Amino acid sequence: MQLSGVLFFPVTPFALEGGVHADVLAEHIRTGLTHGPGGVFVACGTGEFPSLSIAEHEVAVRTAVEATGGAVPVIAGAGGPLGAALEQARQAAAAGADGLLLMPPYLAQGPAEGLRSYVTAVAEAAGLPVILYQRGGVVLDPASAVALARIPGVTGLKDGNGDIDRMARIVLAIRREIGPDFTFFNGLPTAELTQPAYRAIGVGLYSSAAFCFVPEVAAAFCEALDGGGSALAERLITDFYAPLVELRSKVPGYAVSLVKAAVRLRGLDTGPVRAPLVEPAPEHLAELERLTKAGLAMVGAAP
Template structure:
């Protein structure tokens, strides 16, 4: 699967009473599609994957597929307990999704052989990108074995260990080939893309695309001032509170005039003063 450009990770909107707001999600994704992302990753980290029921997850993926109408690939989050991951993968397949972003199996940490079996079971359902973070930190040799699993098409790095990801990229491309996908999955990935491009990783997930796609697209086309005057201050703001990597994105969507509702526990909504700072940053980023 050939992915290019900015990868769009939409939020999952909720109503004031806490239900999934499918119509708002469709509008949110539709607005993003106007800026031509390389793919849509629904019900993933920015979409509060751990807070969704299986029914909500399935509904969010259906909305994403229906809204995209085949114009770009749609990936769905999957992971956690094996039974849940298999159910999420099957629901995504039935909805017409093109692939999965496989989150770590929370709490349980087995051997590399055990994780290989976990991946094999899920990747048999849909093409799968493995998310390297938390308990999932394969060695380059283990990454090669994972890349050999039928259906595994890529690795998203959420760790930020440049030495490890460089050795992993070299090992997988040597043993598997250049078609295997790698992308930078760190929060506010634009800040670190200079380092990732230096080791041959061009793809990245963009949280900013969810609330300011014109800024994210301008950065993709090259803007040093955006890096220093928008992204670096945004990362400082994001680092103030655990979970702001999602909460600020949802606040940004609301600032854009789309009521995406609150985040769900254990996340907390951004404080009013931080939302005001975000609004100032967005205005400045657009002026650049």
């Protein structure tokens, strides 16, 4: 499973009568594909993974697989309680997903041995490449990261904690003990802001929630970062991504709520977020719309 460029984490549209709005999700993904993402991560954090039922998760994954048509890898979210994670893993494999992003188990905290058992069980159930998500209660040291990377089927690590010192040591340890083919990527919310720092420690891939609503901006930033267009990359960080992070930080859960609202602002009715997330306040929506227009103007795209 080869991942490259900007990684697309679509939102999950909900129909008015409840359930996943598959047609809108398919349109959302097909629109994103025209801007060249390196992979589609469906039913993950931006896709409100914690709020999806098992049946809704399956609809989202099948829709993504059909919408991409094999153009790029489709990675499905899985995790939480072990029983749910096993079912999600099996149904993602049956739906044709190319891999899993394994979210941390919630509430229950066990020792390193317990986490290894959890990851092993999900990897065996899926028979798919598994990317681990380090965030929340999962905070790895180099030795524990290497131990998890040795589990058959584990092929990558997404970092959502942002401890650059710790992550640098993990990258060095896994490169030394496992080899160069293990995948790392920056999974912080609005990862573009911190991507120059991650690139410096050898982590070239990153997730992009902004790709959901301004794929033109996200693709231009990725191209500038990879192609030496430092002036554009710096301007986007300063005048678009940094203000977006400031706005995102005003209310817990805005990392998802603002993205979904911005997709609606650009004309695709994805429905509201689900509790415990809340919709952005009117003044925050106004700022979001201003930032969206400003970001598009910076890359010469129409609002």
